[in-house]
Amino acid sequence: MKNIWNFFKGTLVLTARGSTAYYCWVAGLIVLMVIGALTYLVQLNDGLIITNMRDQVSWGFYISNFTFLVGVAAAAVLLVIPAYVYNWKPIKEIALLGELLAVSAIVMCLLFVTVDIGRPDRFWHLIPFVGILNFPQSLLAWDVAVLNTYLVLNLTIAVYYLYNLYYRREPNKKFMTPLLLFSIPAAISIHTVTAFLYNGLGARPFWNASILAPRFLASAFCSGPAFMILVFLMIRRYTRFQIKDEAIQKIAELIAYAMFINLFLLGAEIFKEYYTGTIHLAPMQYLLQGLHGHSALVPWIWTAMLFNFSAFMIFLVPDTRRNNTTLVLGCVLIFIGVYIEKGMGLVIPGFVPDVLHEIYEYVPTGMEMALAIGIWATGLFVFTMLLRVAIPIMNGDFHVADDGVGFHIGDNMFFLRRADRDRLVADSDEEPATKSGKNV
Amino acid sequence: MSNKSQCDKHAFQQSRRKVLKGLAAGVGALALPAPNASASAWEAFFQKNFRELDRDELKQVLARLESEYSKEYGKDVTVKATLPIEGVKYGYGLDLSRCIGCRRCVYACVGENNQSREPQIHWIRVLQLNKEKGVALEYAEHYYNPEEVPVEGHFYMPVQCQQCENPPCTKVCPVQATWQENDGIVVVDYNWCIGCRYCMAACPYGARHFNWTKGKLPKEEMNPETHYLGNRPRPTGVVEKCTFCIQRTREQPGRYPACEEICPVGARKFGNLLDPKGEMRYLIENKRVFILKEDLNTQPKFFYFYAT
Ligand code: SF4
Numbered sequence A: 001m002k003n004i005w006n007f008f009k010g011t012l013v014l015t016a017r018g019s020t021a022y023y024c025w026v027a028g029l030i031v032l033m034v035i036g037a038l039t040y041l042v043q044l045n046d047g048l049i050i051t052n053m054r055d056q057v058s059w060g061f062y063i064s065n066f067t068f069l070v071g072v073a074a075a076a077v078l079l080v081i082p083a084y085v086y087n088w089k090p091i092k093e094i095a096l097l098g099e100l101l102a103v104s105a106i107v108m109c110l111l112f113v114t115v116d117i118g119r120p121d122r123f124w125h126l127i128p129f130v131g132i133l134n135f136p137q138s139l140l141a142w143d144v145a146v147l148n149t150y151l152v153l154n155l156t157i158a159v160y161y162l163y164n165l166y167y168r169r170e171p172n173k174k175f176m177t178p179l180l181l182f183s184i185p186a187a188i189s190i191h192t193v194t195a196f197l198y199n200g201l202g203a204r205p206f207w208n209a210s211i212l213a214p215r216f217l218a219s220a221f222c223s224g225p226a227f228m229i230l231v232f233l234m235i236r237r238y239t240r241f242q243i244k245d246e247a248i249q250k251i252a253e254l255i256a257y258a259m260f261i262n263l264f265l266l267g268a269e270i271f272k273e274y275y276t277g278t279i280h281l282a283p284m285q286y287l288l289q290g291l292h293g294h295s296a297l298v299p300w301i302w303t304a305m306l307f308n309f310s311a312f313m314i315f316l317v318p319d320t321r322r323n324n325t326t327l328v329l330g331c332v333l334i335f336i337g338v339y340i341e342k343g344m345g346l347v348i349p350g351f352v353p354d355v356l357h358e359i360y361e362y363v364p365t366g367m368e369m370a371l372a373i374g375i376w377a378t379g380l381f382v383f384t385m386l387l388r389v390a391i392p393i394m395n396g397d398f399h400v401a402d403d404g405v406g407f408h409i410g411d412n413m414f415f416l417r418r419a420d421r422d423r424l425v426a427d428s429d430e431e432p433a434t435k436s437g438k439n440v
Numbered sequence B: 001m002s003n004k005s006q007c008d009k010h011a012f013q014q015s016r017r018k019v020l021k022g023l024a025a026g027v028g029a030l031a032l033p034a035p036n037a038s039a040s041a042w043e044a045f046f047q048k049n050f051r052e053l054d055r056d057e058l059k060q061v062l063a064r065l066e067s068e069y070s071k072e073y074g075k076d077v078t079v080k081a082t083l084p085i086e087g088v089k090y091g092y093g094l095d096l097s098r099c100i101g102c103r104r105c106v107y108a109c110v111g112e113n114n115q116s117r118e119p120q121i122h123w124i125r126v127l128q129l130n131k132e133k134g135v136a137l138e139y140a141e142h143y144y145n146p147e148e149v150p151v152e153g154h155f156y157m158p159v160q161c162q163q164c165e166n167p168p169c170t171k172v173c174p175v176q177a178t179w180q181e182n183d184g185i186v187v188v189d190y191n192w193c194i195g196c197r198y199c200m201a202a203c204p205y206g207a208r209h210f211n212w213t214k215g216k217l218p219k220e221e222m223n224p225e226t227h228y229l230g231n232r233p234r235p236t237g238v239v240e241k242c243t244f245c246i247q248r249t250r251e252q253p254g255r256y257p258a259c260e261e262i263c264p265v266g267a268r269k270f271g272n273l274l275d276p277k278g279e280m281r282y283l284i285e286n287k288r289v290f291i292l293k294e295d296l297n298t299q300p301k302f303f304y305f306y307a308t
C-alpha cells in the first residue's frame, strides 16, 4: 500500500514538471476543458434543446464522435498483435503507448455518451443489480459492459507494467501475457458491439447492412494507428524516447491494407444500394448526392473519400510511406477522412430521411461543438498525463530512489526543443545506459 | 397483478437503496439533487423501476407525484396506476377512406395527454399522401397547410404508436424503462428512463418523442386525470409516446381514446382484439386491412383499412 502511495506521489510531482511548451499545451487543454464543462452546465440546466438534435435526428454530433473514438480505442490491438502474438520487438517497445491511447479514447467515449443522455442523474440505473442492465437483450447494455471491461483491462495492463518498471522490477509475464492476449478479442468486441448497436435496427436500412461491422473494423484499423504514428513521430522528435523506423513503417503498411479493405467494403455497399435502387437508397443518396435539395453532408463525405483514397496511395507506395513529410500528411488525411466517414457520415444518414421519410437537416450547434471540443481536450489531457509518466519510466528517467522510498526524476522537461533533444540523445548514445527492464 | 408478480423475483434487489446511498455519497456528481434538496427530490432519485415497486411503495410514489403535480398546476391531480384488464388486448383501426386530414385528433391528443405546448410534442402525425402514388411514405407531406381539407387528389394517413406486438423499441432499452403491458400497450416509466434515445432509433414509425427541454404546459389546460404510465406531466430528458389513452381505456367502464372520440368523420375505431364479436375483429375479418411496414415483423396492432 505504502509503495503505491509513494508511486502516486511521484507521478504527481512528475506531471507538475515540464518545459514551457508542456505547460502551454496543458494550460490550453485545461482552458478548453473548462469551456466544455461550462457548456455542459448550460445543457444540464436547459436540456438537450441547446443541441440541434430533434425527434427526427435523435442522435447527432456526440454519438458520432463516440462512434469514431470507439474505433480509435480498438485500434490499439494493431500494436499488440505484432508485438505479443508474433513477438516482434520493435513494436513491443511501443505497444504500451497504444494501450494508453486506448484508455484515453475510452474515457472520451464514456464522456460523449454521458453528455448525450437526457438523465445523467440516473446513470445508476445502468449498474447491474443496483439498477437494471438490460443484458443480454439491449446492445447498448452490451456496449456498456464491453467498453468498461476494455477500459479496466487496458488500465490494469498499463499501470501494472509501469508500476513495476518504476520499482525496477521485471513485470510478471504470467500476469501480463494473458491480459494482453485477452485485450485482442476485447478490442474487437468493443468495435463489433458498437457496430451491432446500429446494425440491429430494422427501422434504419442505412445501418441494417451486415457489412457494417467489418467496415467498422477496417476503418478503425486506419484511424487509430494513423493517430499513433503521429504521436510516435512527435515523441521521437520532442522527447528523449526513441522509436525505431521499422516499427512505424510496419504500422503504415498495415494501415494501407486496412484502408484497402475499407474502401472495398464501401464500394460494395454503394454498388448494392445504387444497383438495386430500392427506396432504401435514399439515405445513401442523401449522403453522397443530396436529397430533395438537402445536401449538408455531401461536401464532407467527398472530402473524406478524397482524403482516404489519397492516404491509401501514400501508404501503398513505399517511397511516400518512407518519407516523413508524406507519411505525416497521410496520417492526417486518414484521421480526418475516417473521422468524417465513421462519425457524422455514418450516424446522420441513419436518420435522414427519417422513418416517415421526413427530411430534417441536422447541423450541430456551436454549443454542441464547444462541448465536444471540451471532451476532446479532456481525452488529450488524459493522454498527455499518461505519456508524461510512461515515457520517463520507460526511458529510465523516473524510478524509485535508491532509498526505496523517494523517487528519482531525471527528466524535468518532457517536451524538448529539437536541438536540445538531439544533444541529449547524442550524449546518451556515447554511454549507453542500461535501461533496465525496458523490454518485457 | 401480472406485473407485480414479477417483483418477487427481484426481491434480492431490495437492498438496492442501501448500496446506492453509499454510491451516491461517493460520487457527488453535478447532476444529482442538491444537498439541500427536499426529501421528495431524493425519494424520486432513489425510486425503483415501476415494475419492481411493491404495493406500499407504489402507493407512496403515486401520493408523492400527486402532491407534486397538484402544487405545480394548482389543481387536484390524480395519478392512477390502474392495471391491465384481464382478457383484453387493445387494437386500433383507421379508415383511410374516411379520414379528411383535419388534425383534430392531433390536438385532442395533446389536450388529453398533457403534451408540451412549447416546444410542441405531437403523438399523432397526419401525412398527406397522393392518391396516384398510394401509400408511399416517400411522397408524404408532413406539414401540409391548405385553406381547406381534404385537398383534391390526396388522402390522409395518421400515424402514431402502432403498439407493436413485437416491439423493437422495448428490446433495445438498456435499462428496461419501456415495456409491453399485458393488454398490449407499450409504456415508458418516465422516472426510470435515462434518455439515451436508443428506442427512438429503433422505432420504425417515429412514434417516440423526446423531452428536449422542460415542456410548457399551461395550468388551465392541464388534464388532472392521469395515469403513471400515461399522461402525467413528463420530466425533462425522457422519452414519451402514445399509450392508447391508458388513463381512459383501462378504467371500468372504460372510455375511448381521445383521438377516437373527437374524429368528426368516424374514421377511427378502437376495441378489444380478443373479443370475437367485437368491432375490431369484424373489421379485420371483413375489410381490406393492412399494417404499416409489414416486412419488419413488428406486428402492429394498429390496422389501416378501407371501409368503402
Ligand atoms: S410503433 Fe414504435 S414506439 Fe410504438 S410499439 Fe412499435 S416500435 Fe414501439
Ligand code: SF4
Pocket: B172, B173, B174, B175, B176, B177, B178, B188, B192, B193, B194, B195, B196, B197, B198, B199, B200, B238, B239
Ligand atoms: S430513451 Fe429511455 S426508454 Fe428509450 S431506450 Fe433509452 S432509457 Fe429506454
